[in-house]
Amino acid sequence: MALPPLIMTDSHYKDRLFALDSPDKIPSHWRGTPFEGLINSHNFGMGIESTGKPQLLIATCIEFRYALPVPRMHAYVIRRASGRLNGSEFSVAYAIAKGVRHLALIGHNDCGMTQVQPNRDGMINALVEEGWHPDRAEEFFDYHAGRYSIADELDSLEREYIRLKRLFRRLKIAPLFYSLADNKLFVPQWYLDLKAKGGLKLGDEVADEELLSVT
Ligand SMILES: [Zn+2]
Structure with missing residues (x-):
């Protein structure tokens, strides 16, 4: 199976992503968190030093053209077609109970789903x-x-981010987008726009049955 084009030459995605082409482009609220280490490893070839404790939960697609650059003893990983976590909430709860506070939710281009x-x-x-x-x-x-x-990888990532933020209020979630040909992570522009507006406004509603399914 061939690789799709470089993401910034692909009109379907290029205006919808923010390139992390130097470490100072990493959003400031992700600095000093396991998200920064994951991005540094992916995009700048810096190794991740394992602490021996789970630091991160990574959720992404089963895609065979994508290999995660993480060492053992560092992250829980849920790989599932499309990368959405509907049906895997129990695994998320388990990781949280083991001390994980950060979820990297990684979509990718040219997804078979x-x-x-x-x-x-x-x-x-x-x-x-x-x-x-x-x-x-x-x-x-x-x-x-x-x-x-899913109809569109970036739209689907946004909907899943919002659903998971409502379901797991304390968990920090970084939506990221992996380009298969670049072998790099990007930030969805919708996320930066949302943060610029002050982030997601969560009401008083509690997690309910509806949040456990996606449409
Ligand atoms: Zn996929």
């Missing part, structure tokens, strides 16, 4: 070859496709 429907026949056939009844395979695909498919 924007192409779920075109893969319908291929996925159903694969299940049938695994021994599934064709009706069961179709039902399974149609039930889960909506939970995993």
Whole structure:
């Protein structure tokens, strides 16, 4: 599978991202946090020194063209198609209970989960070859496709960030965007705009059932 173009030559993304092309571009509120170490490792080749305690939870897509540059004894990692965490909230709660206070929520370009429907026949056939009844395979695909498919990687990242901020009030969440060809992290422009406006306004509502599903 080929790599997509460099992100800043791709009109679909280039005006929607902020490049972290020098360490001083890292947002100031992320300095001195595990987010800074993750970005430094990704973009500037600086190693991460493990403390032996979990510092970070990283959530990202299962994408095989992406390898995380983190050492052992440093981060919990949830890899799931599209990188959204619906259905993995229990894992988030576990990491928090183990002392983690920072979640790096990493989307990426050219995500296969924007192409779920075109893969319908291929996925159903694969299940049938695994021994599934064709009706069961179709039902399974149609039930889960909506939970995993996304229309646009950056919009989906924004919606998931907001949902998780409402669900986990104390957890610091950094939405990041990985460019496959650049092998670098970028910051979504929507996040910087949101921060410039004073951040997300959370009301008094408590986590409810609705927050445990995404549409
Ligand atoms: Zn993906």
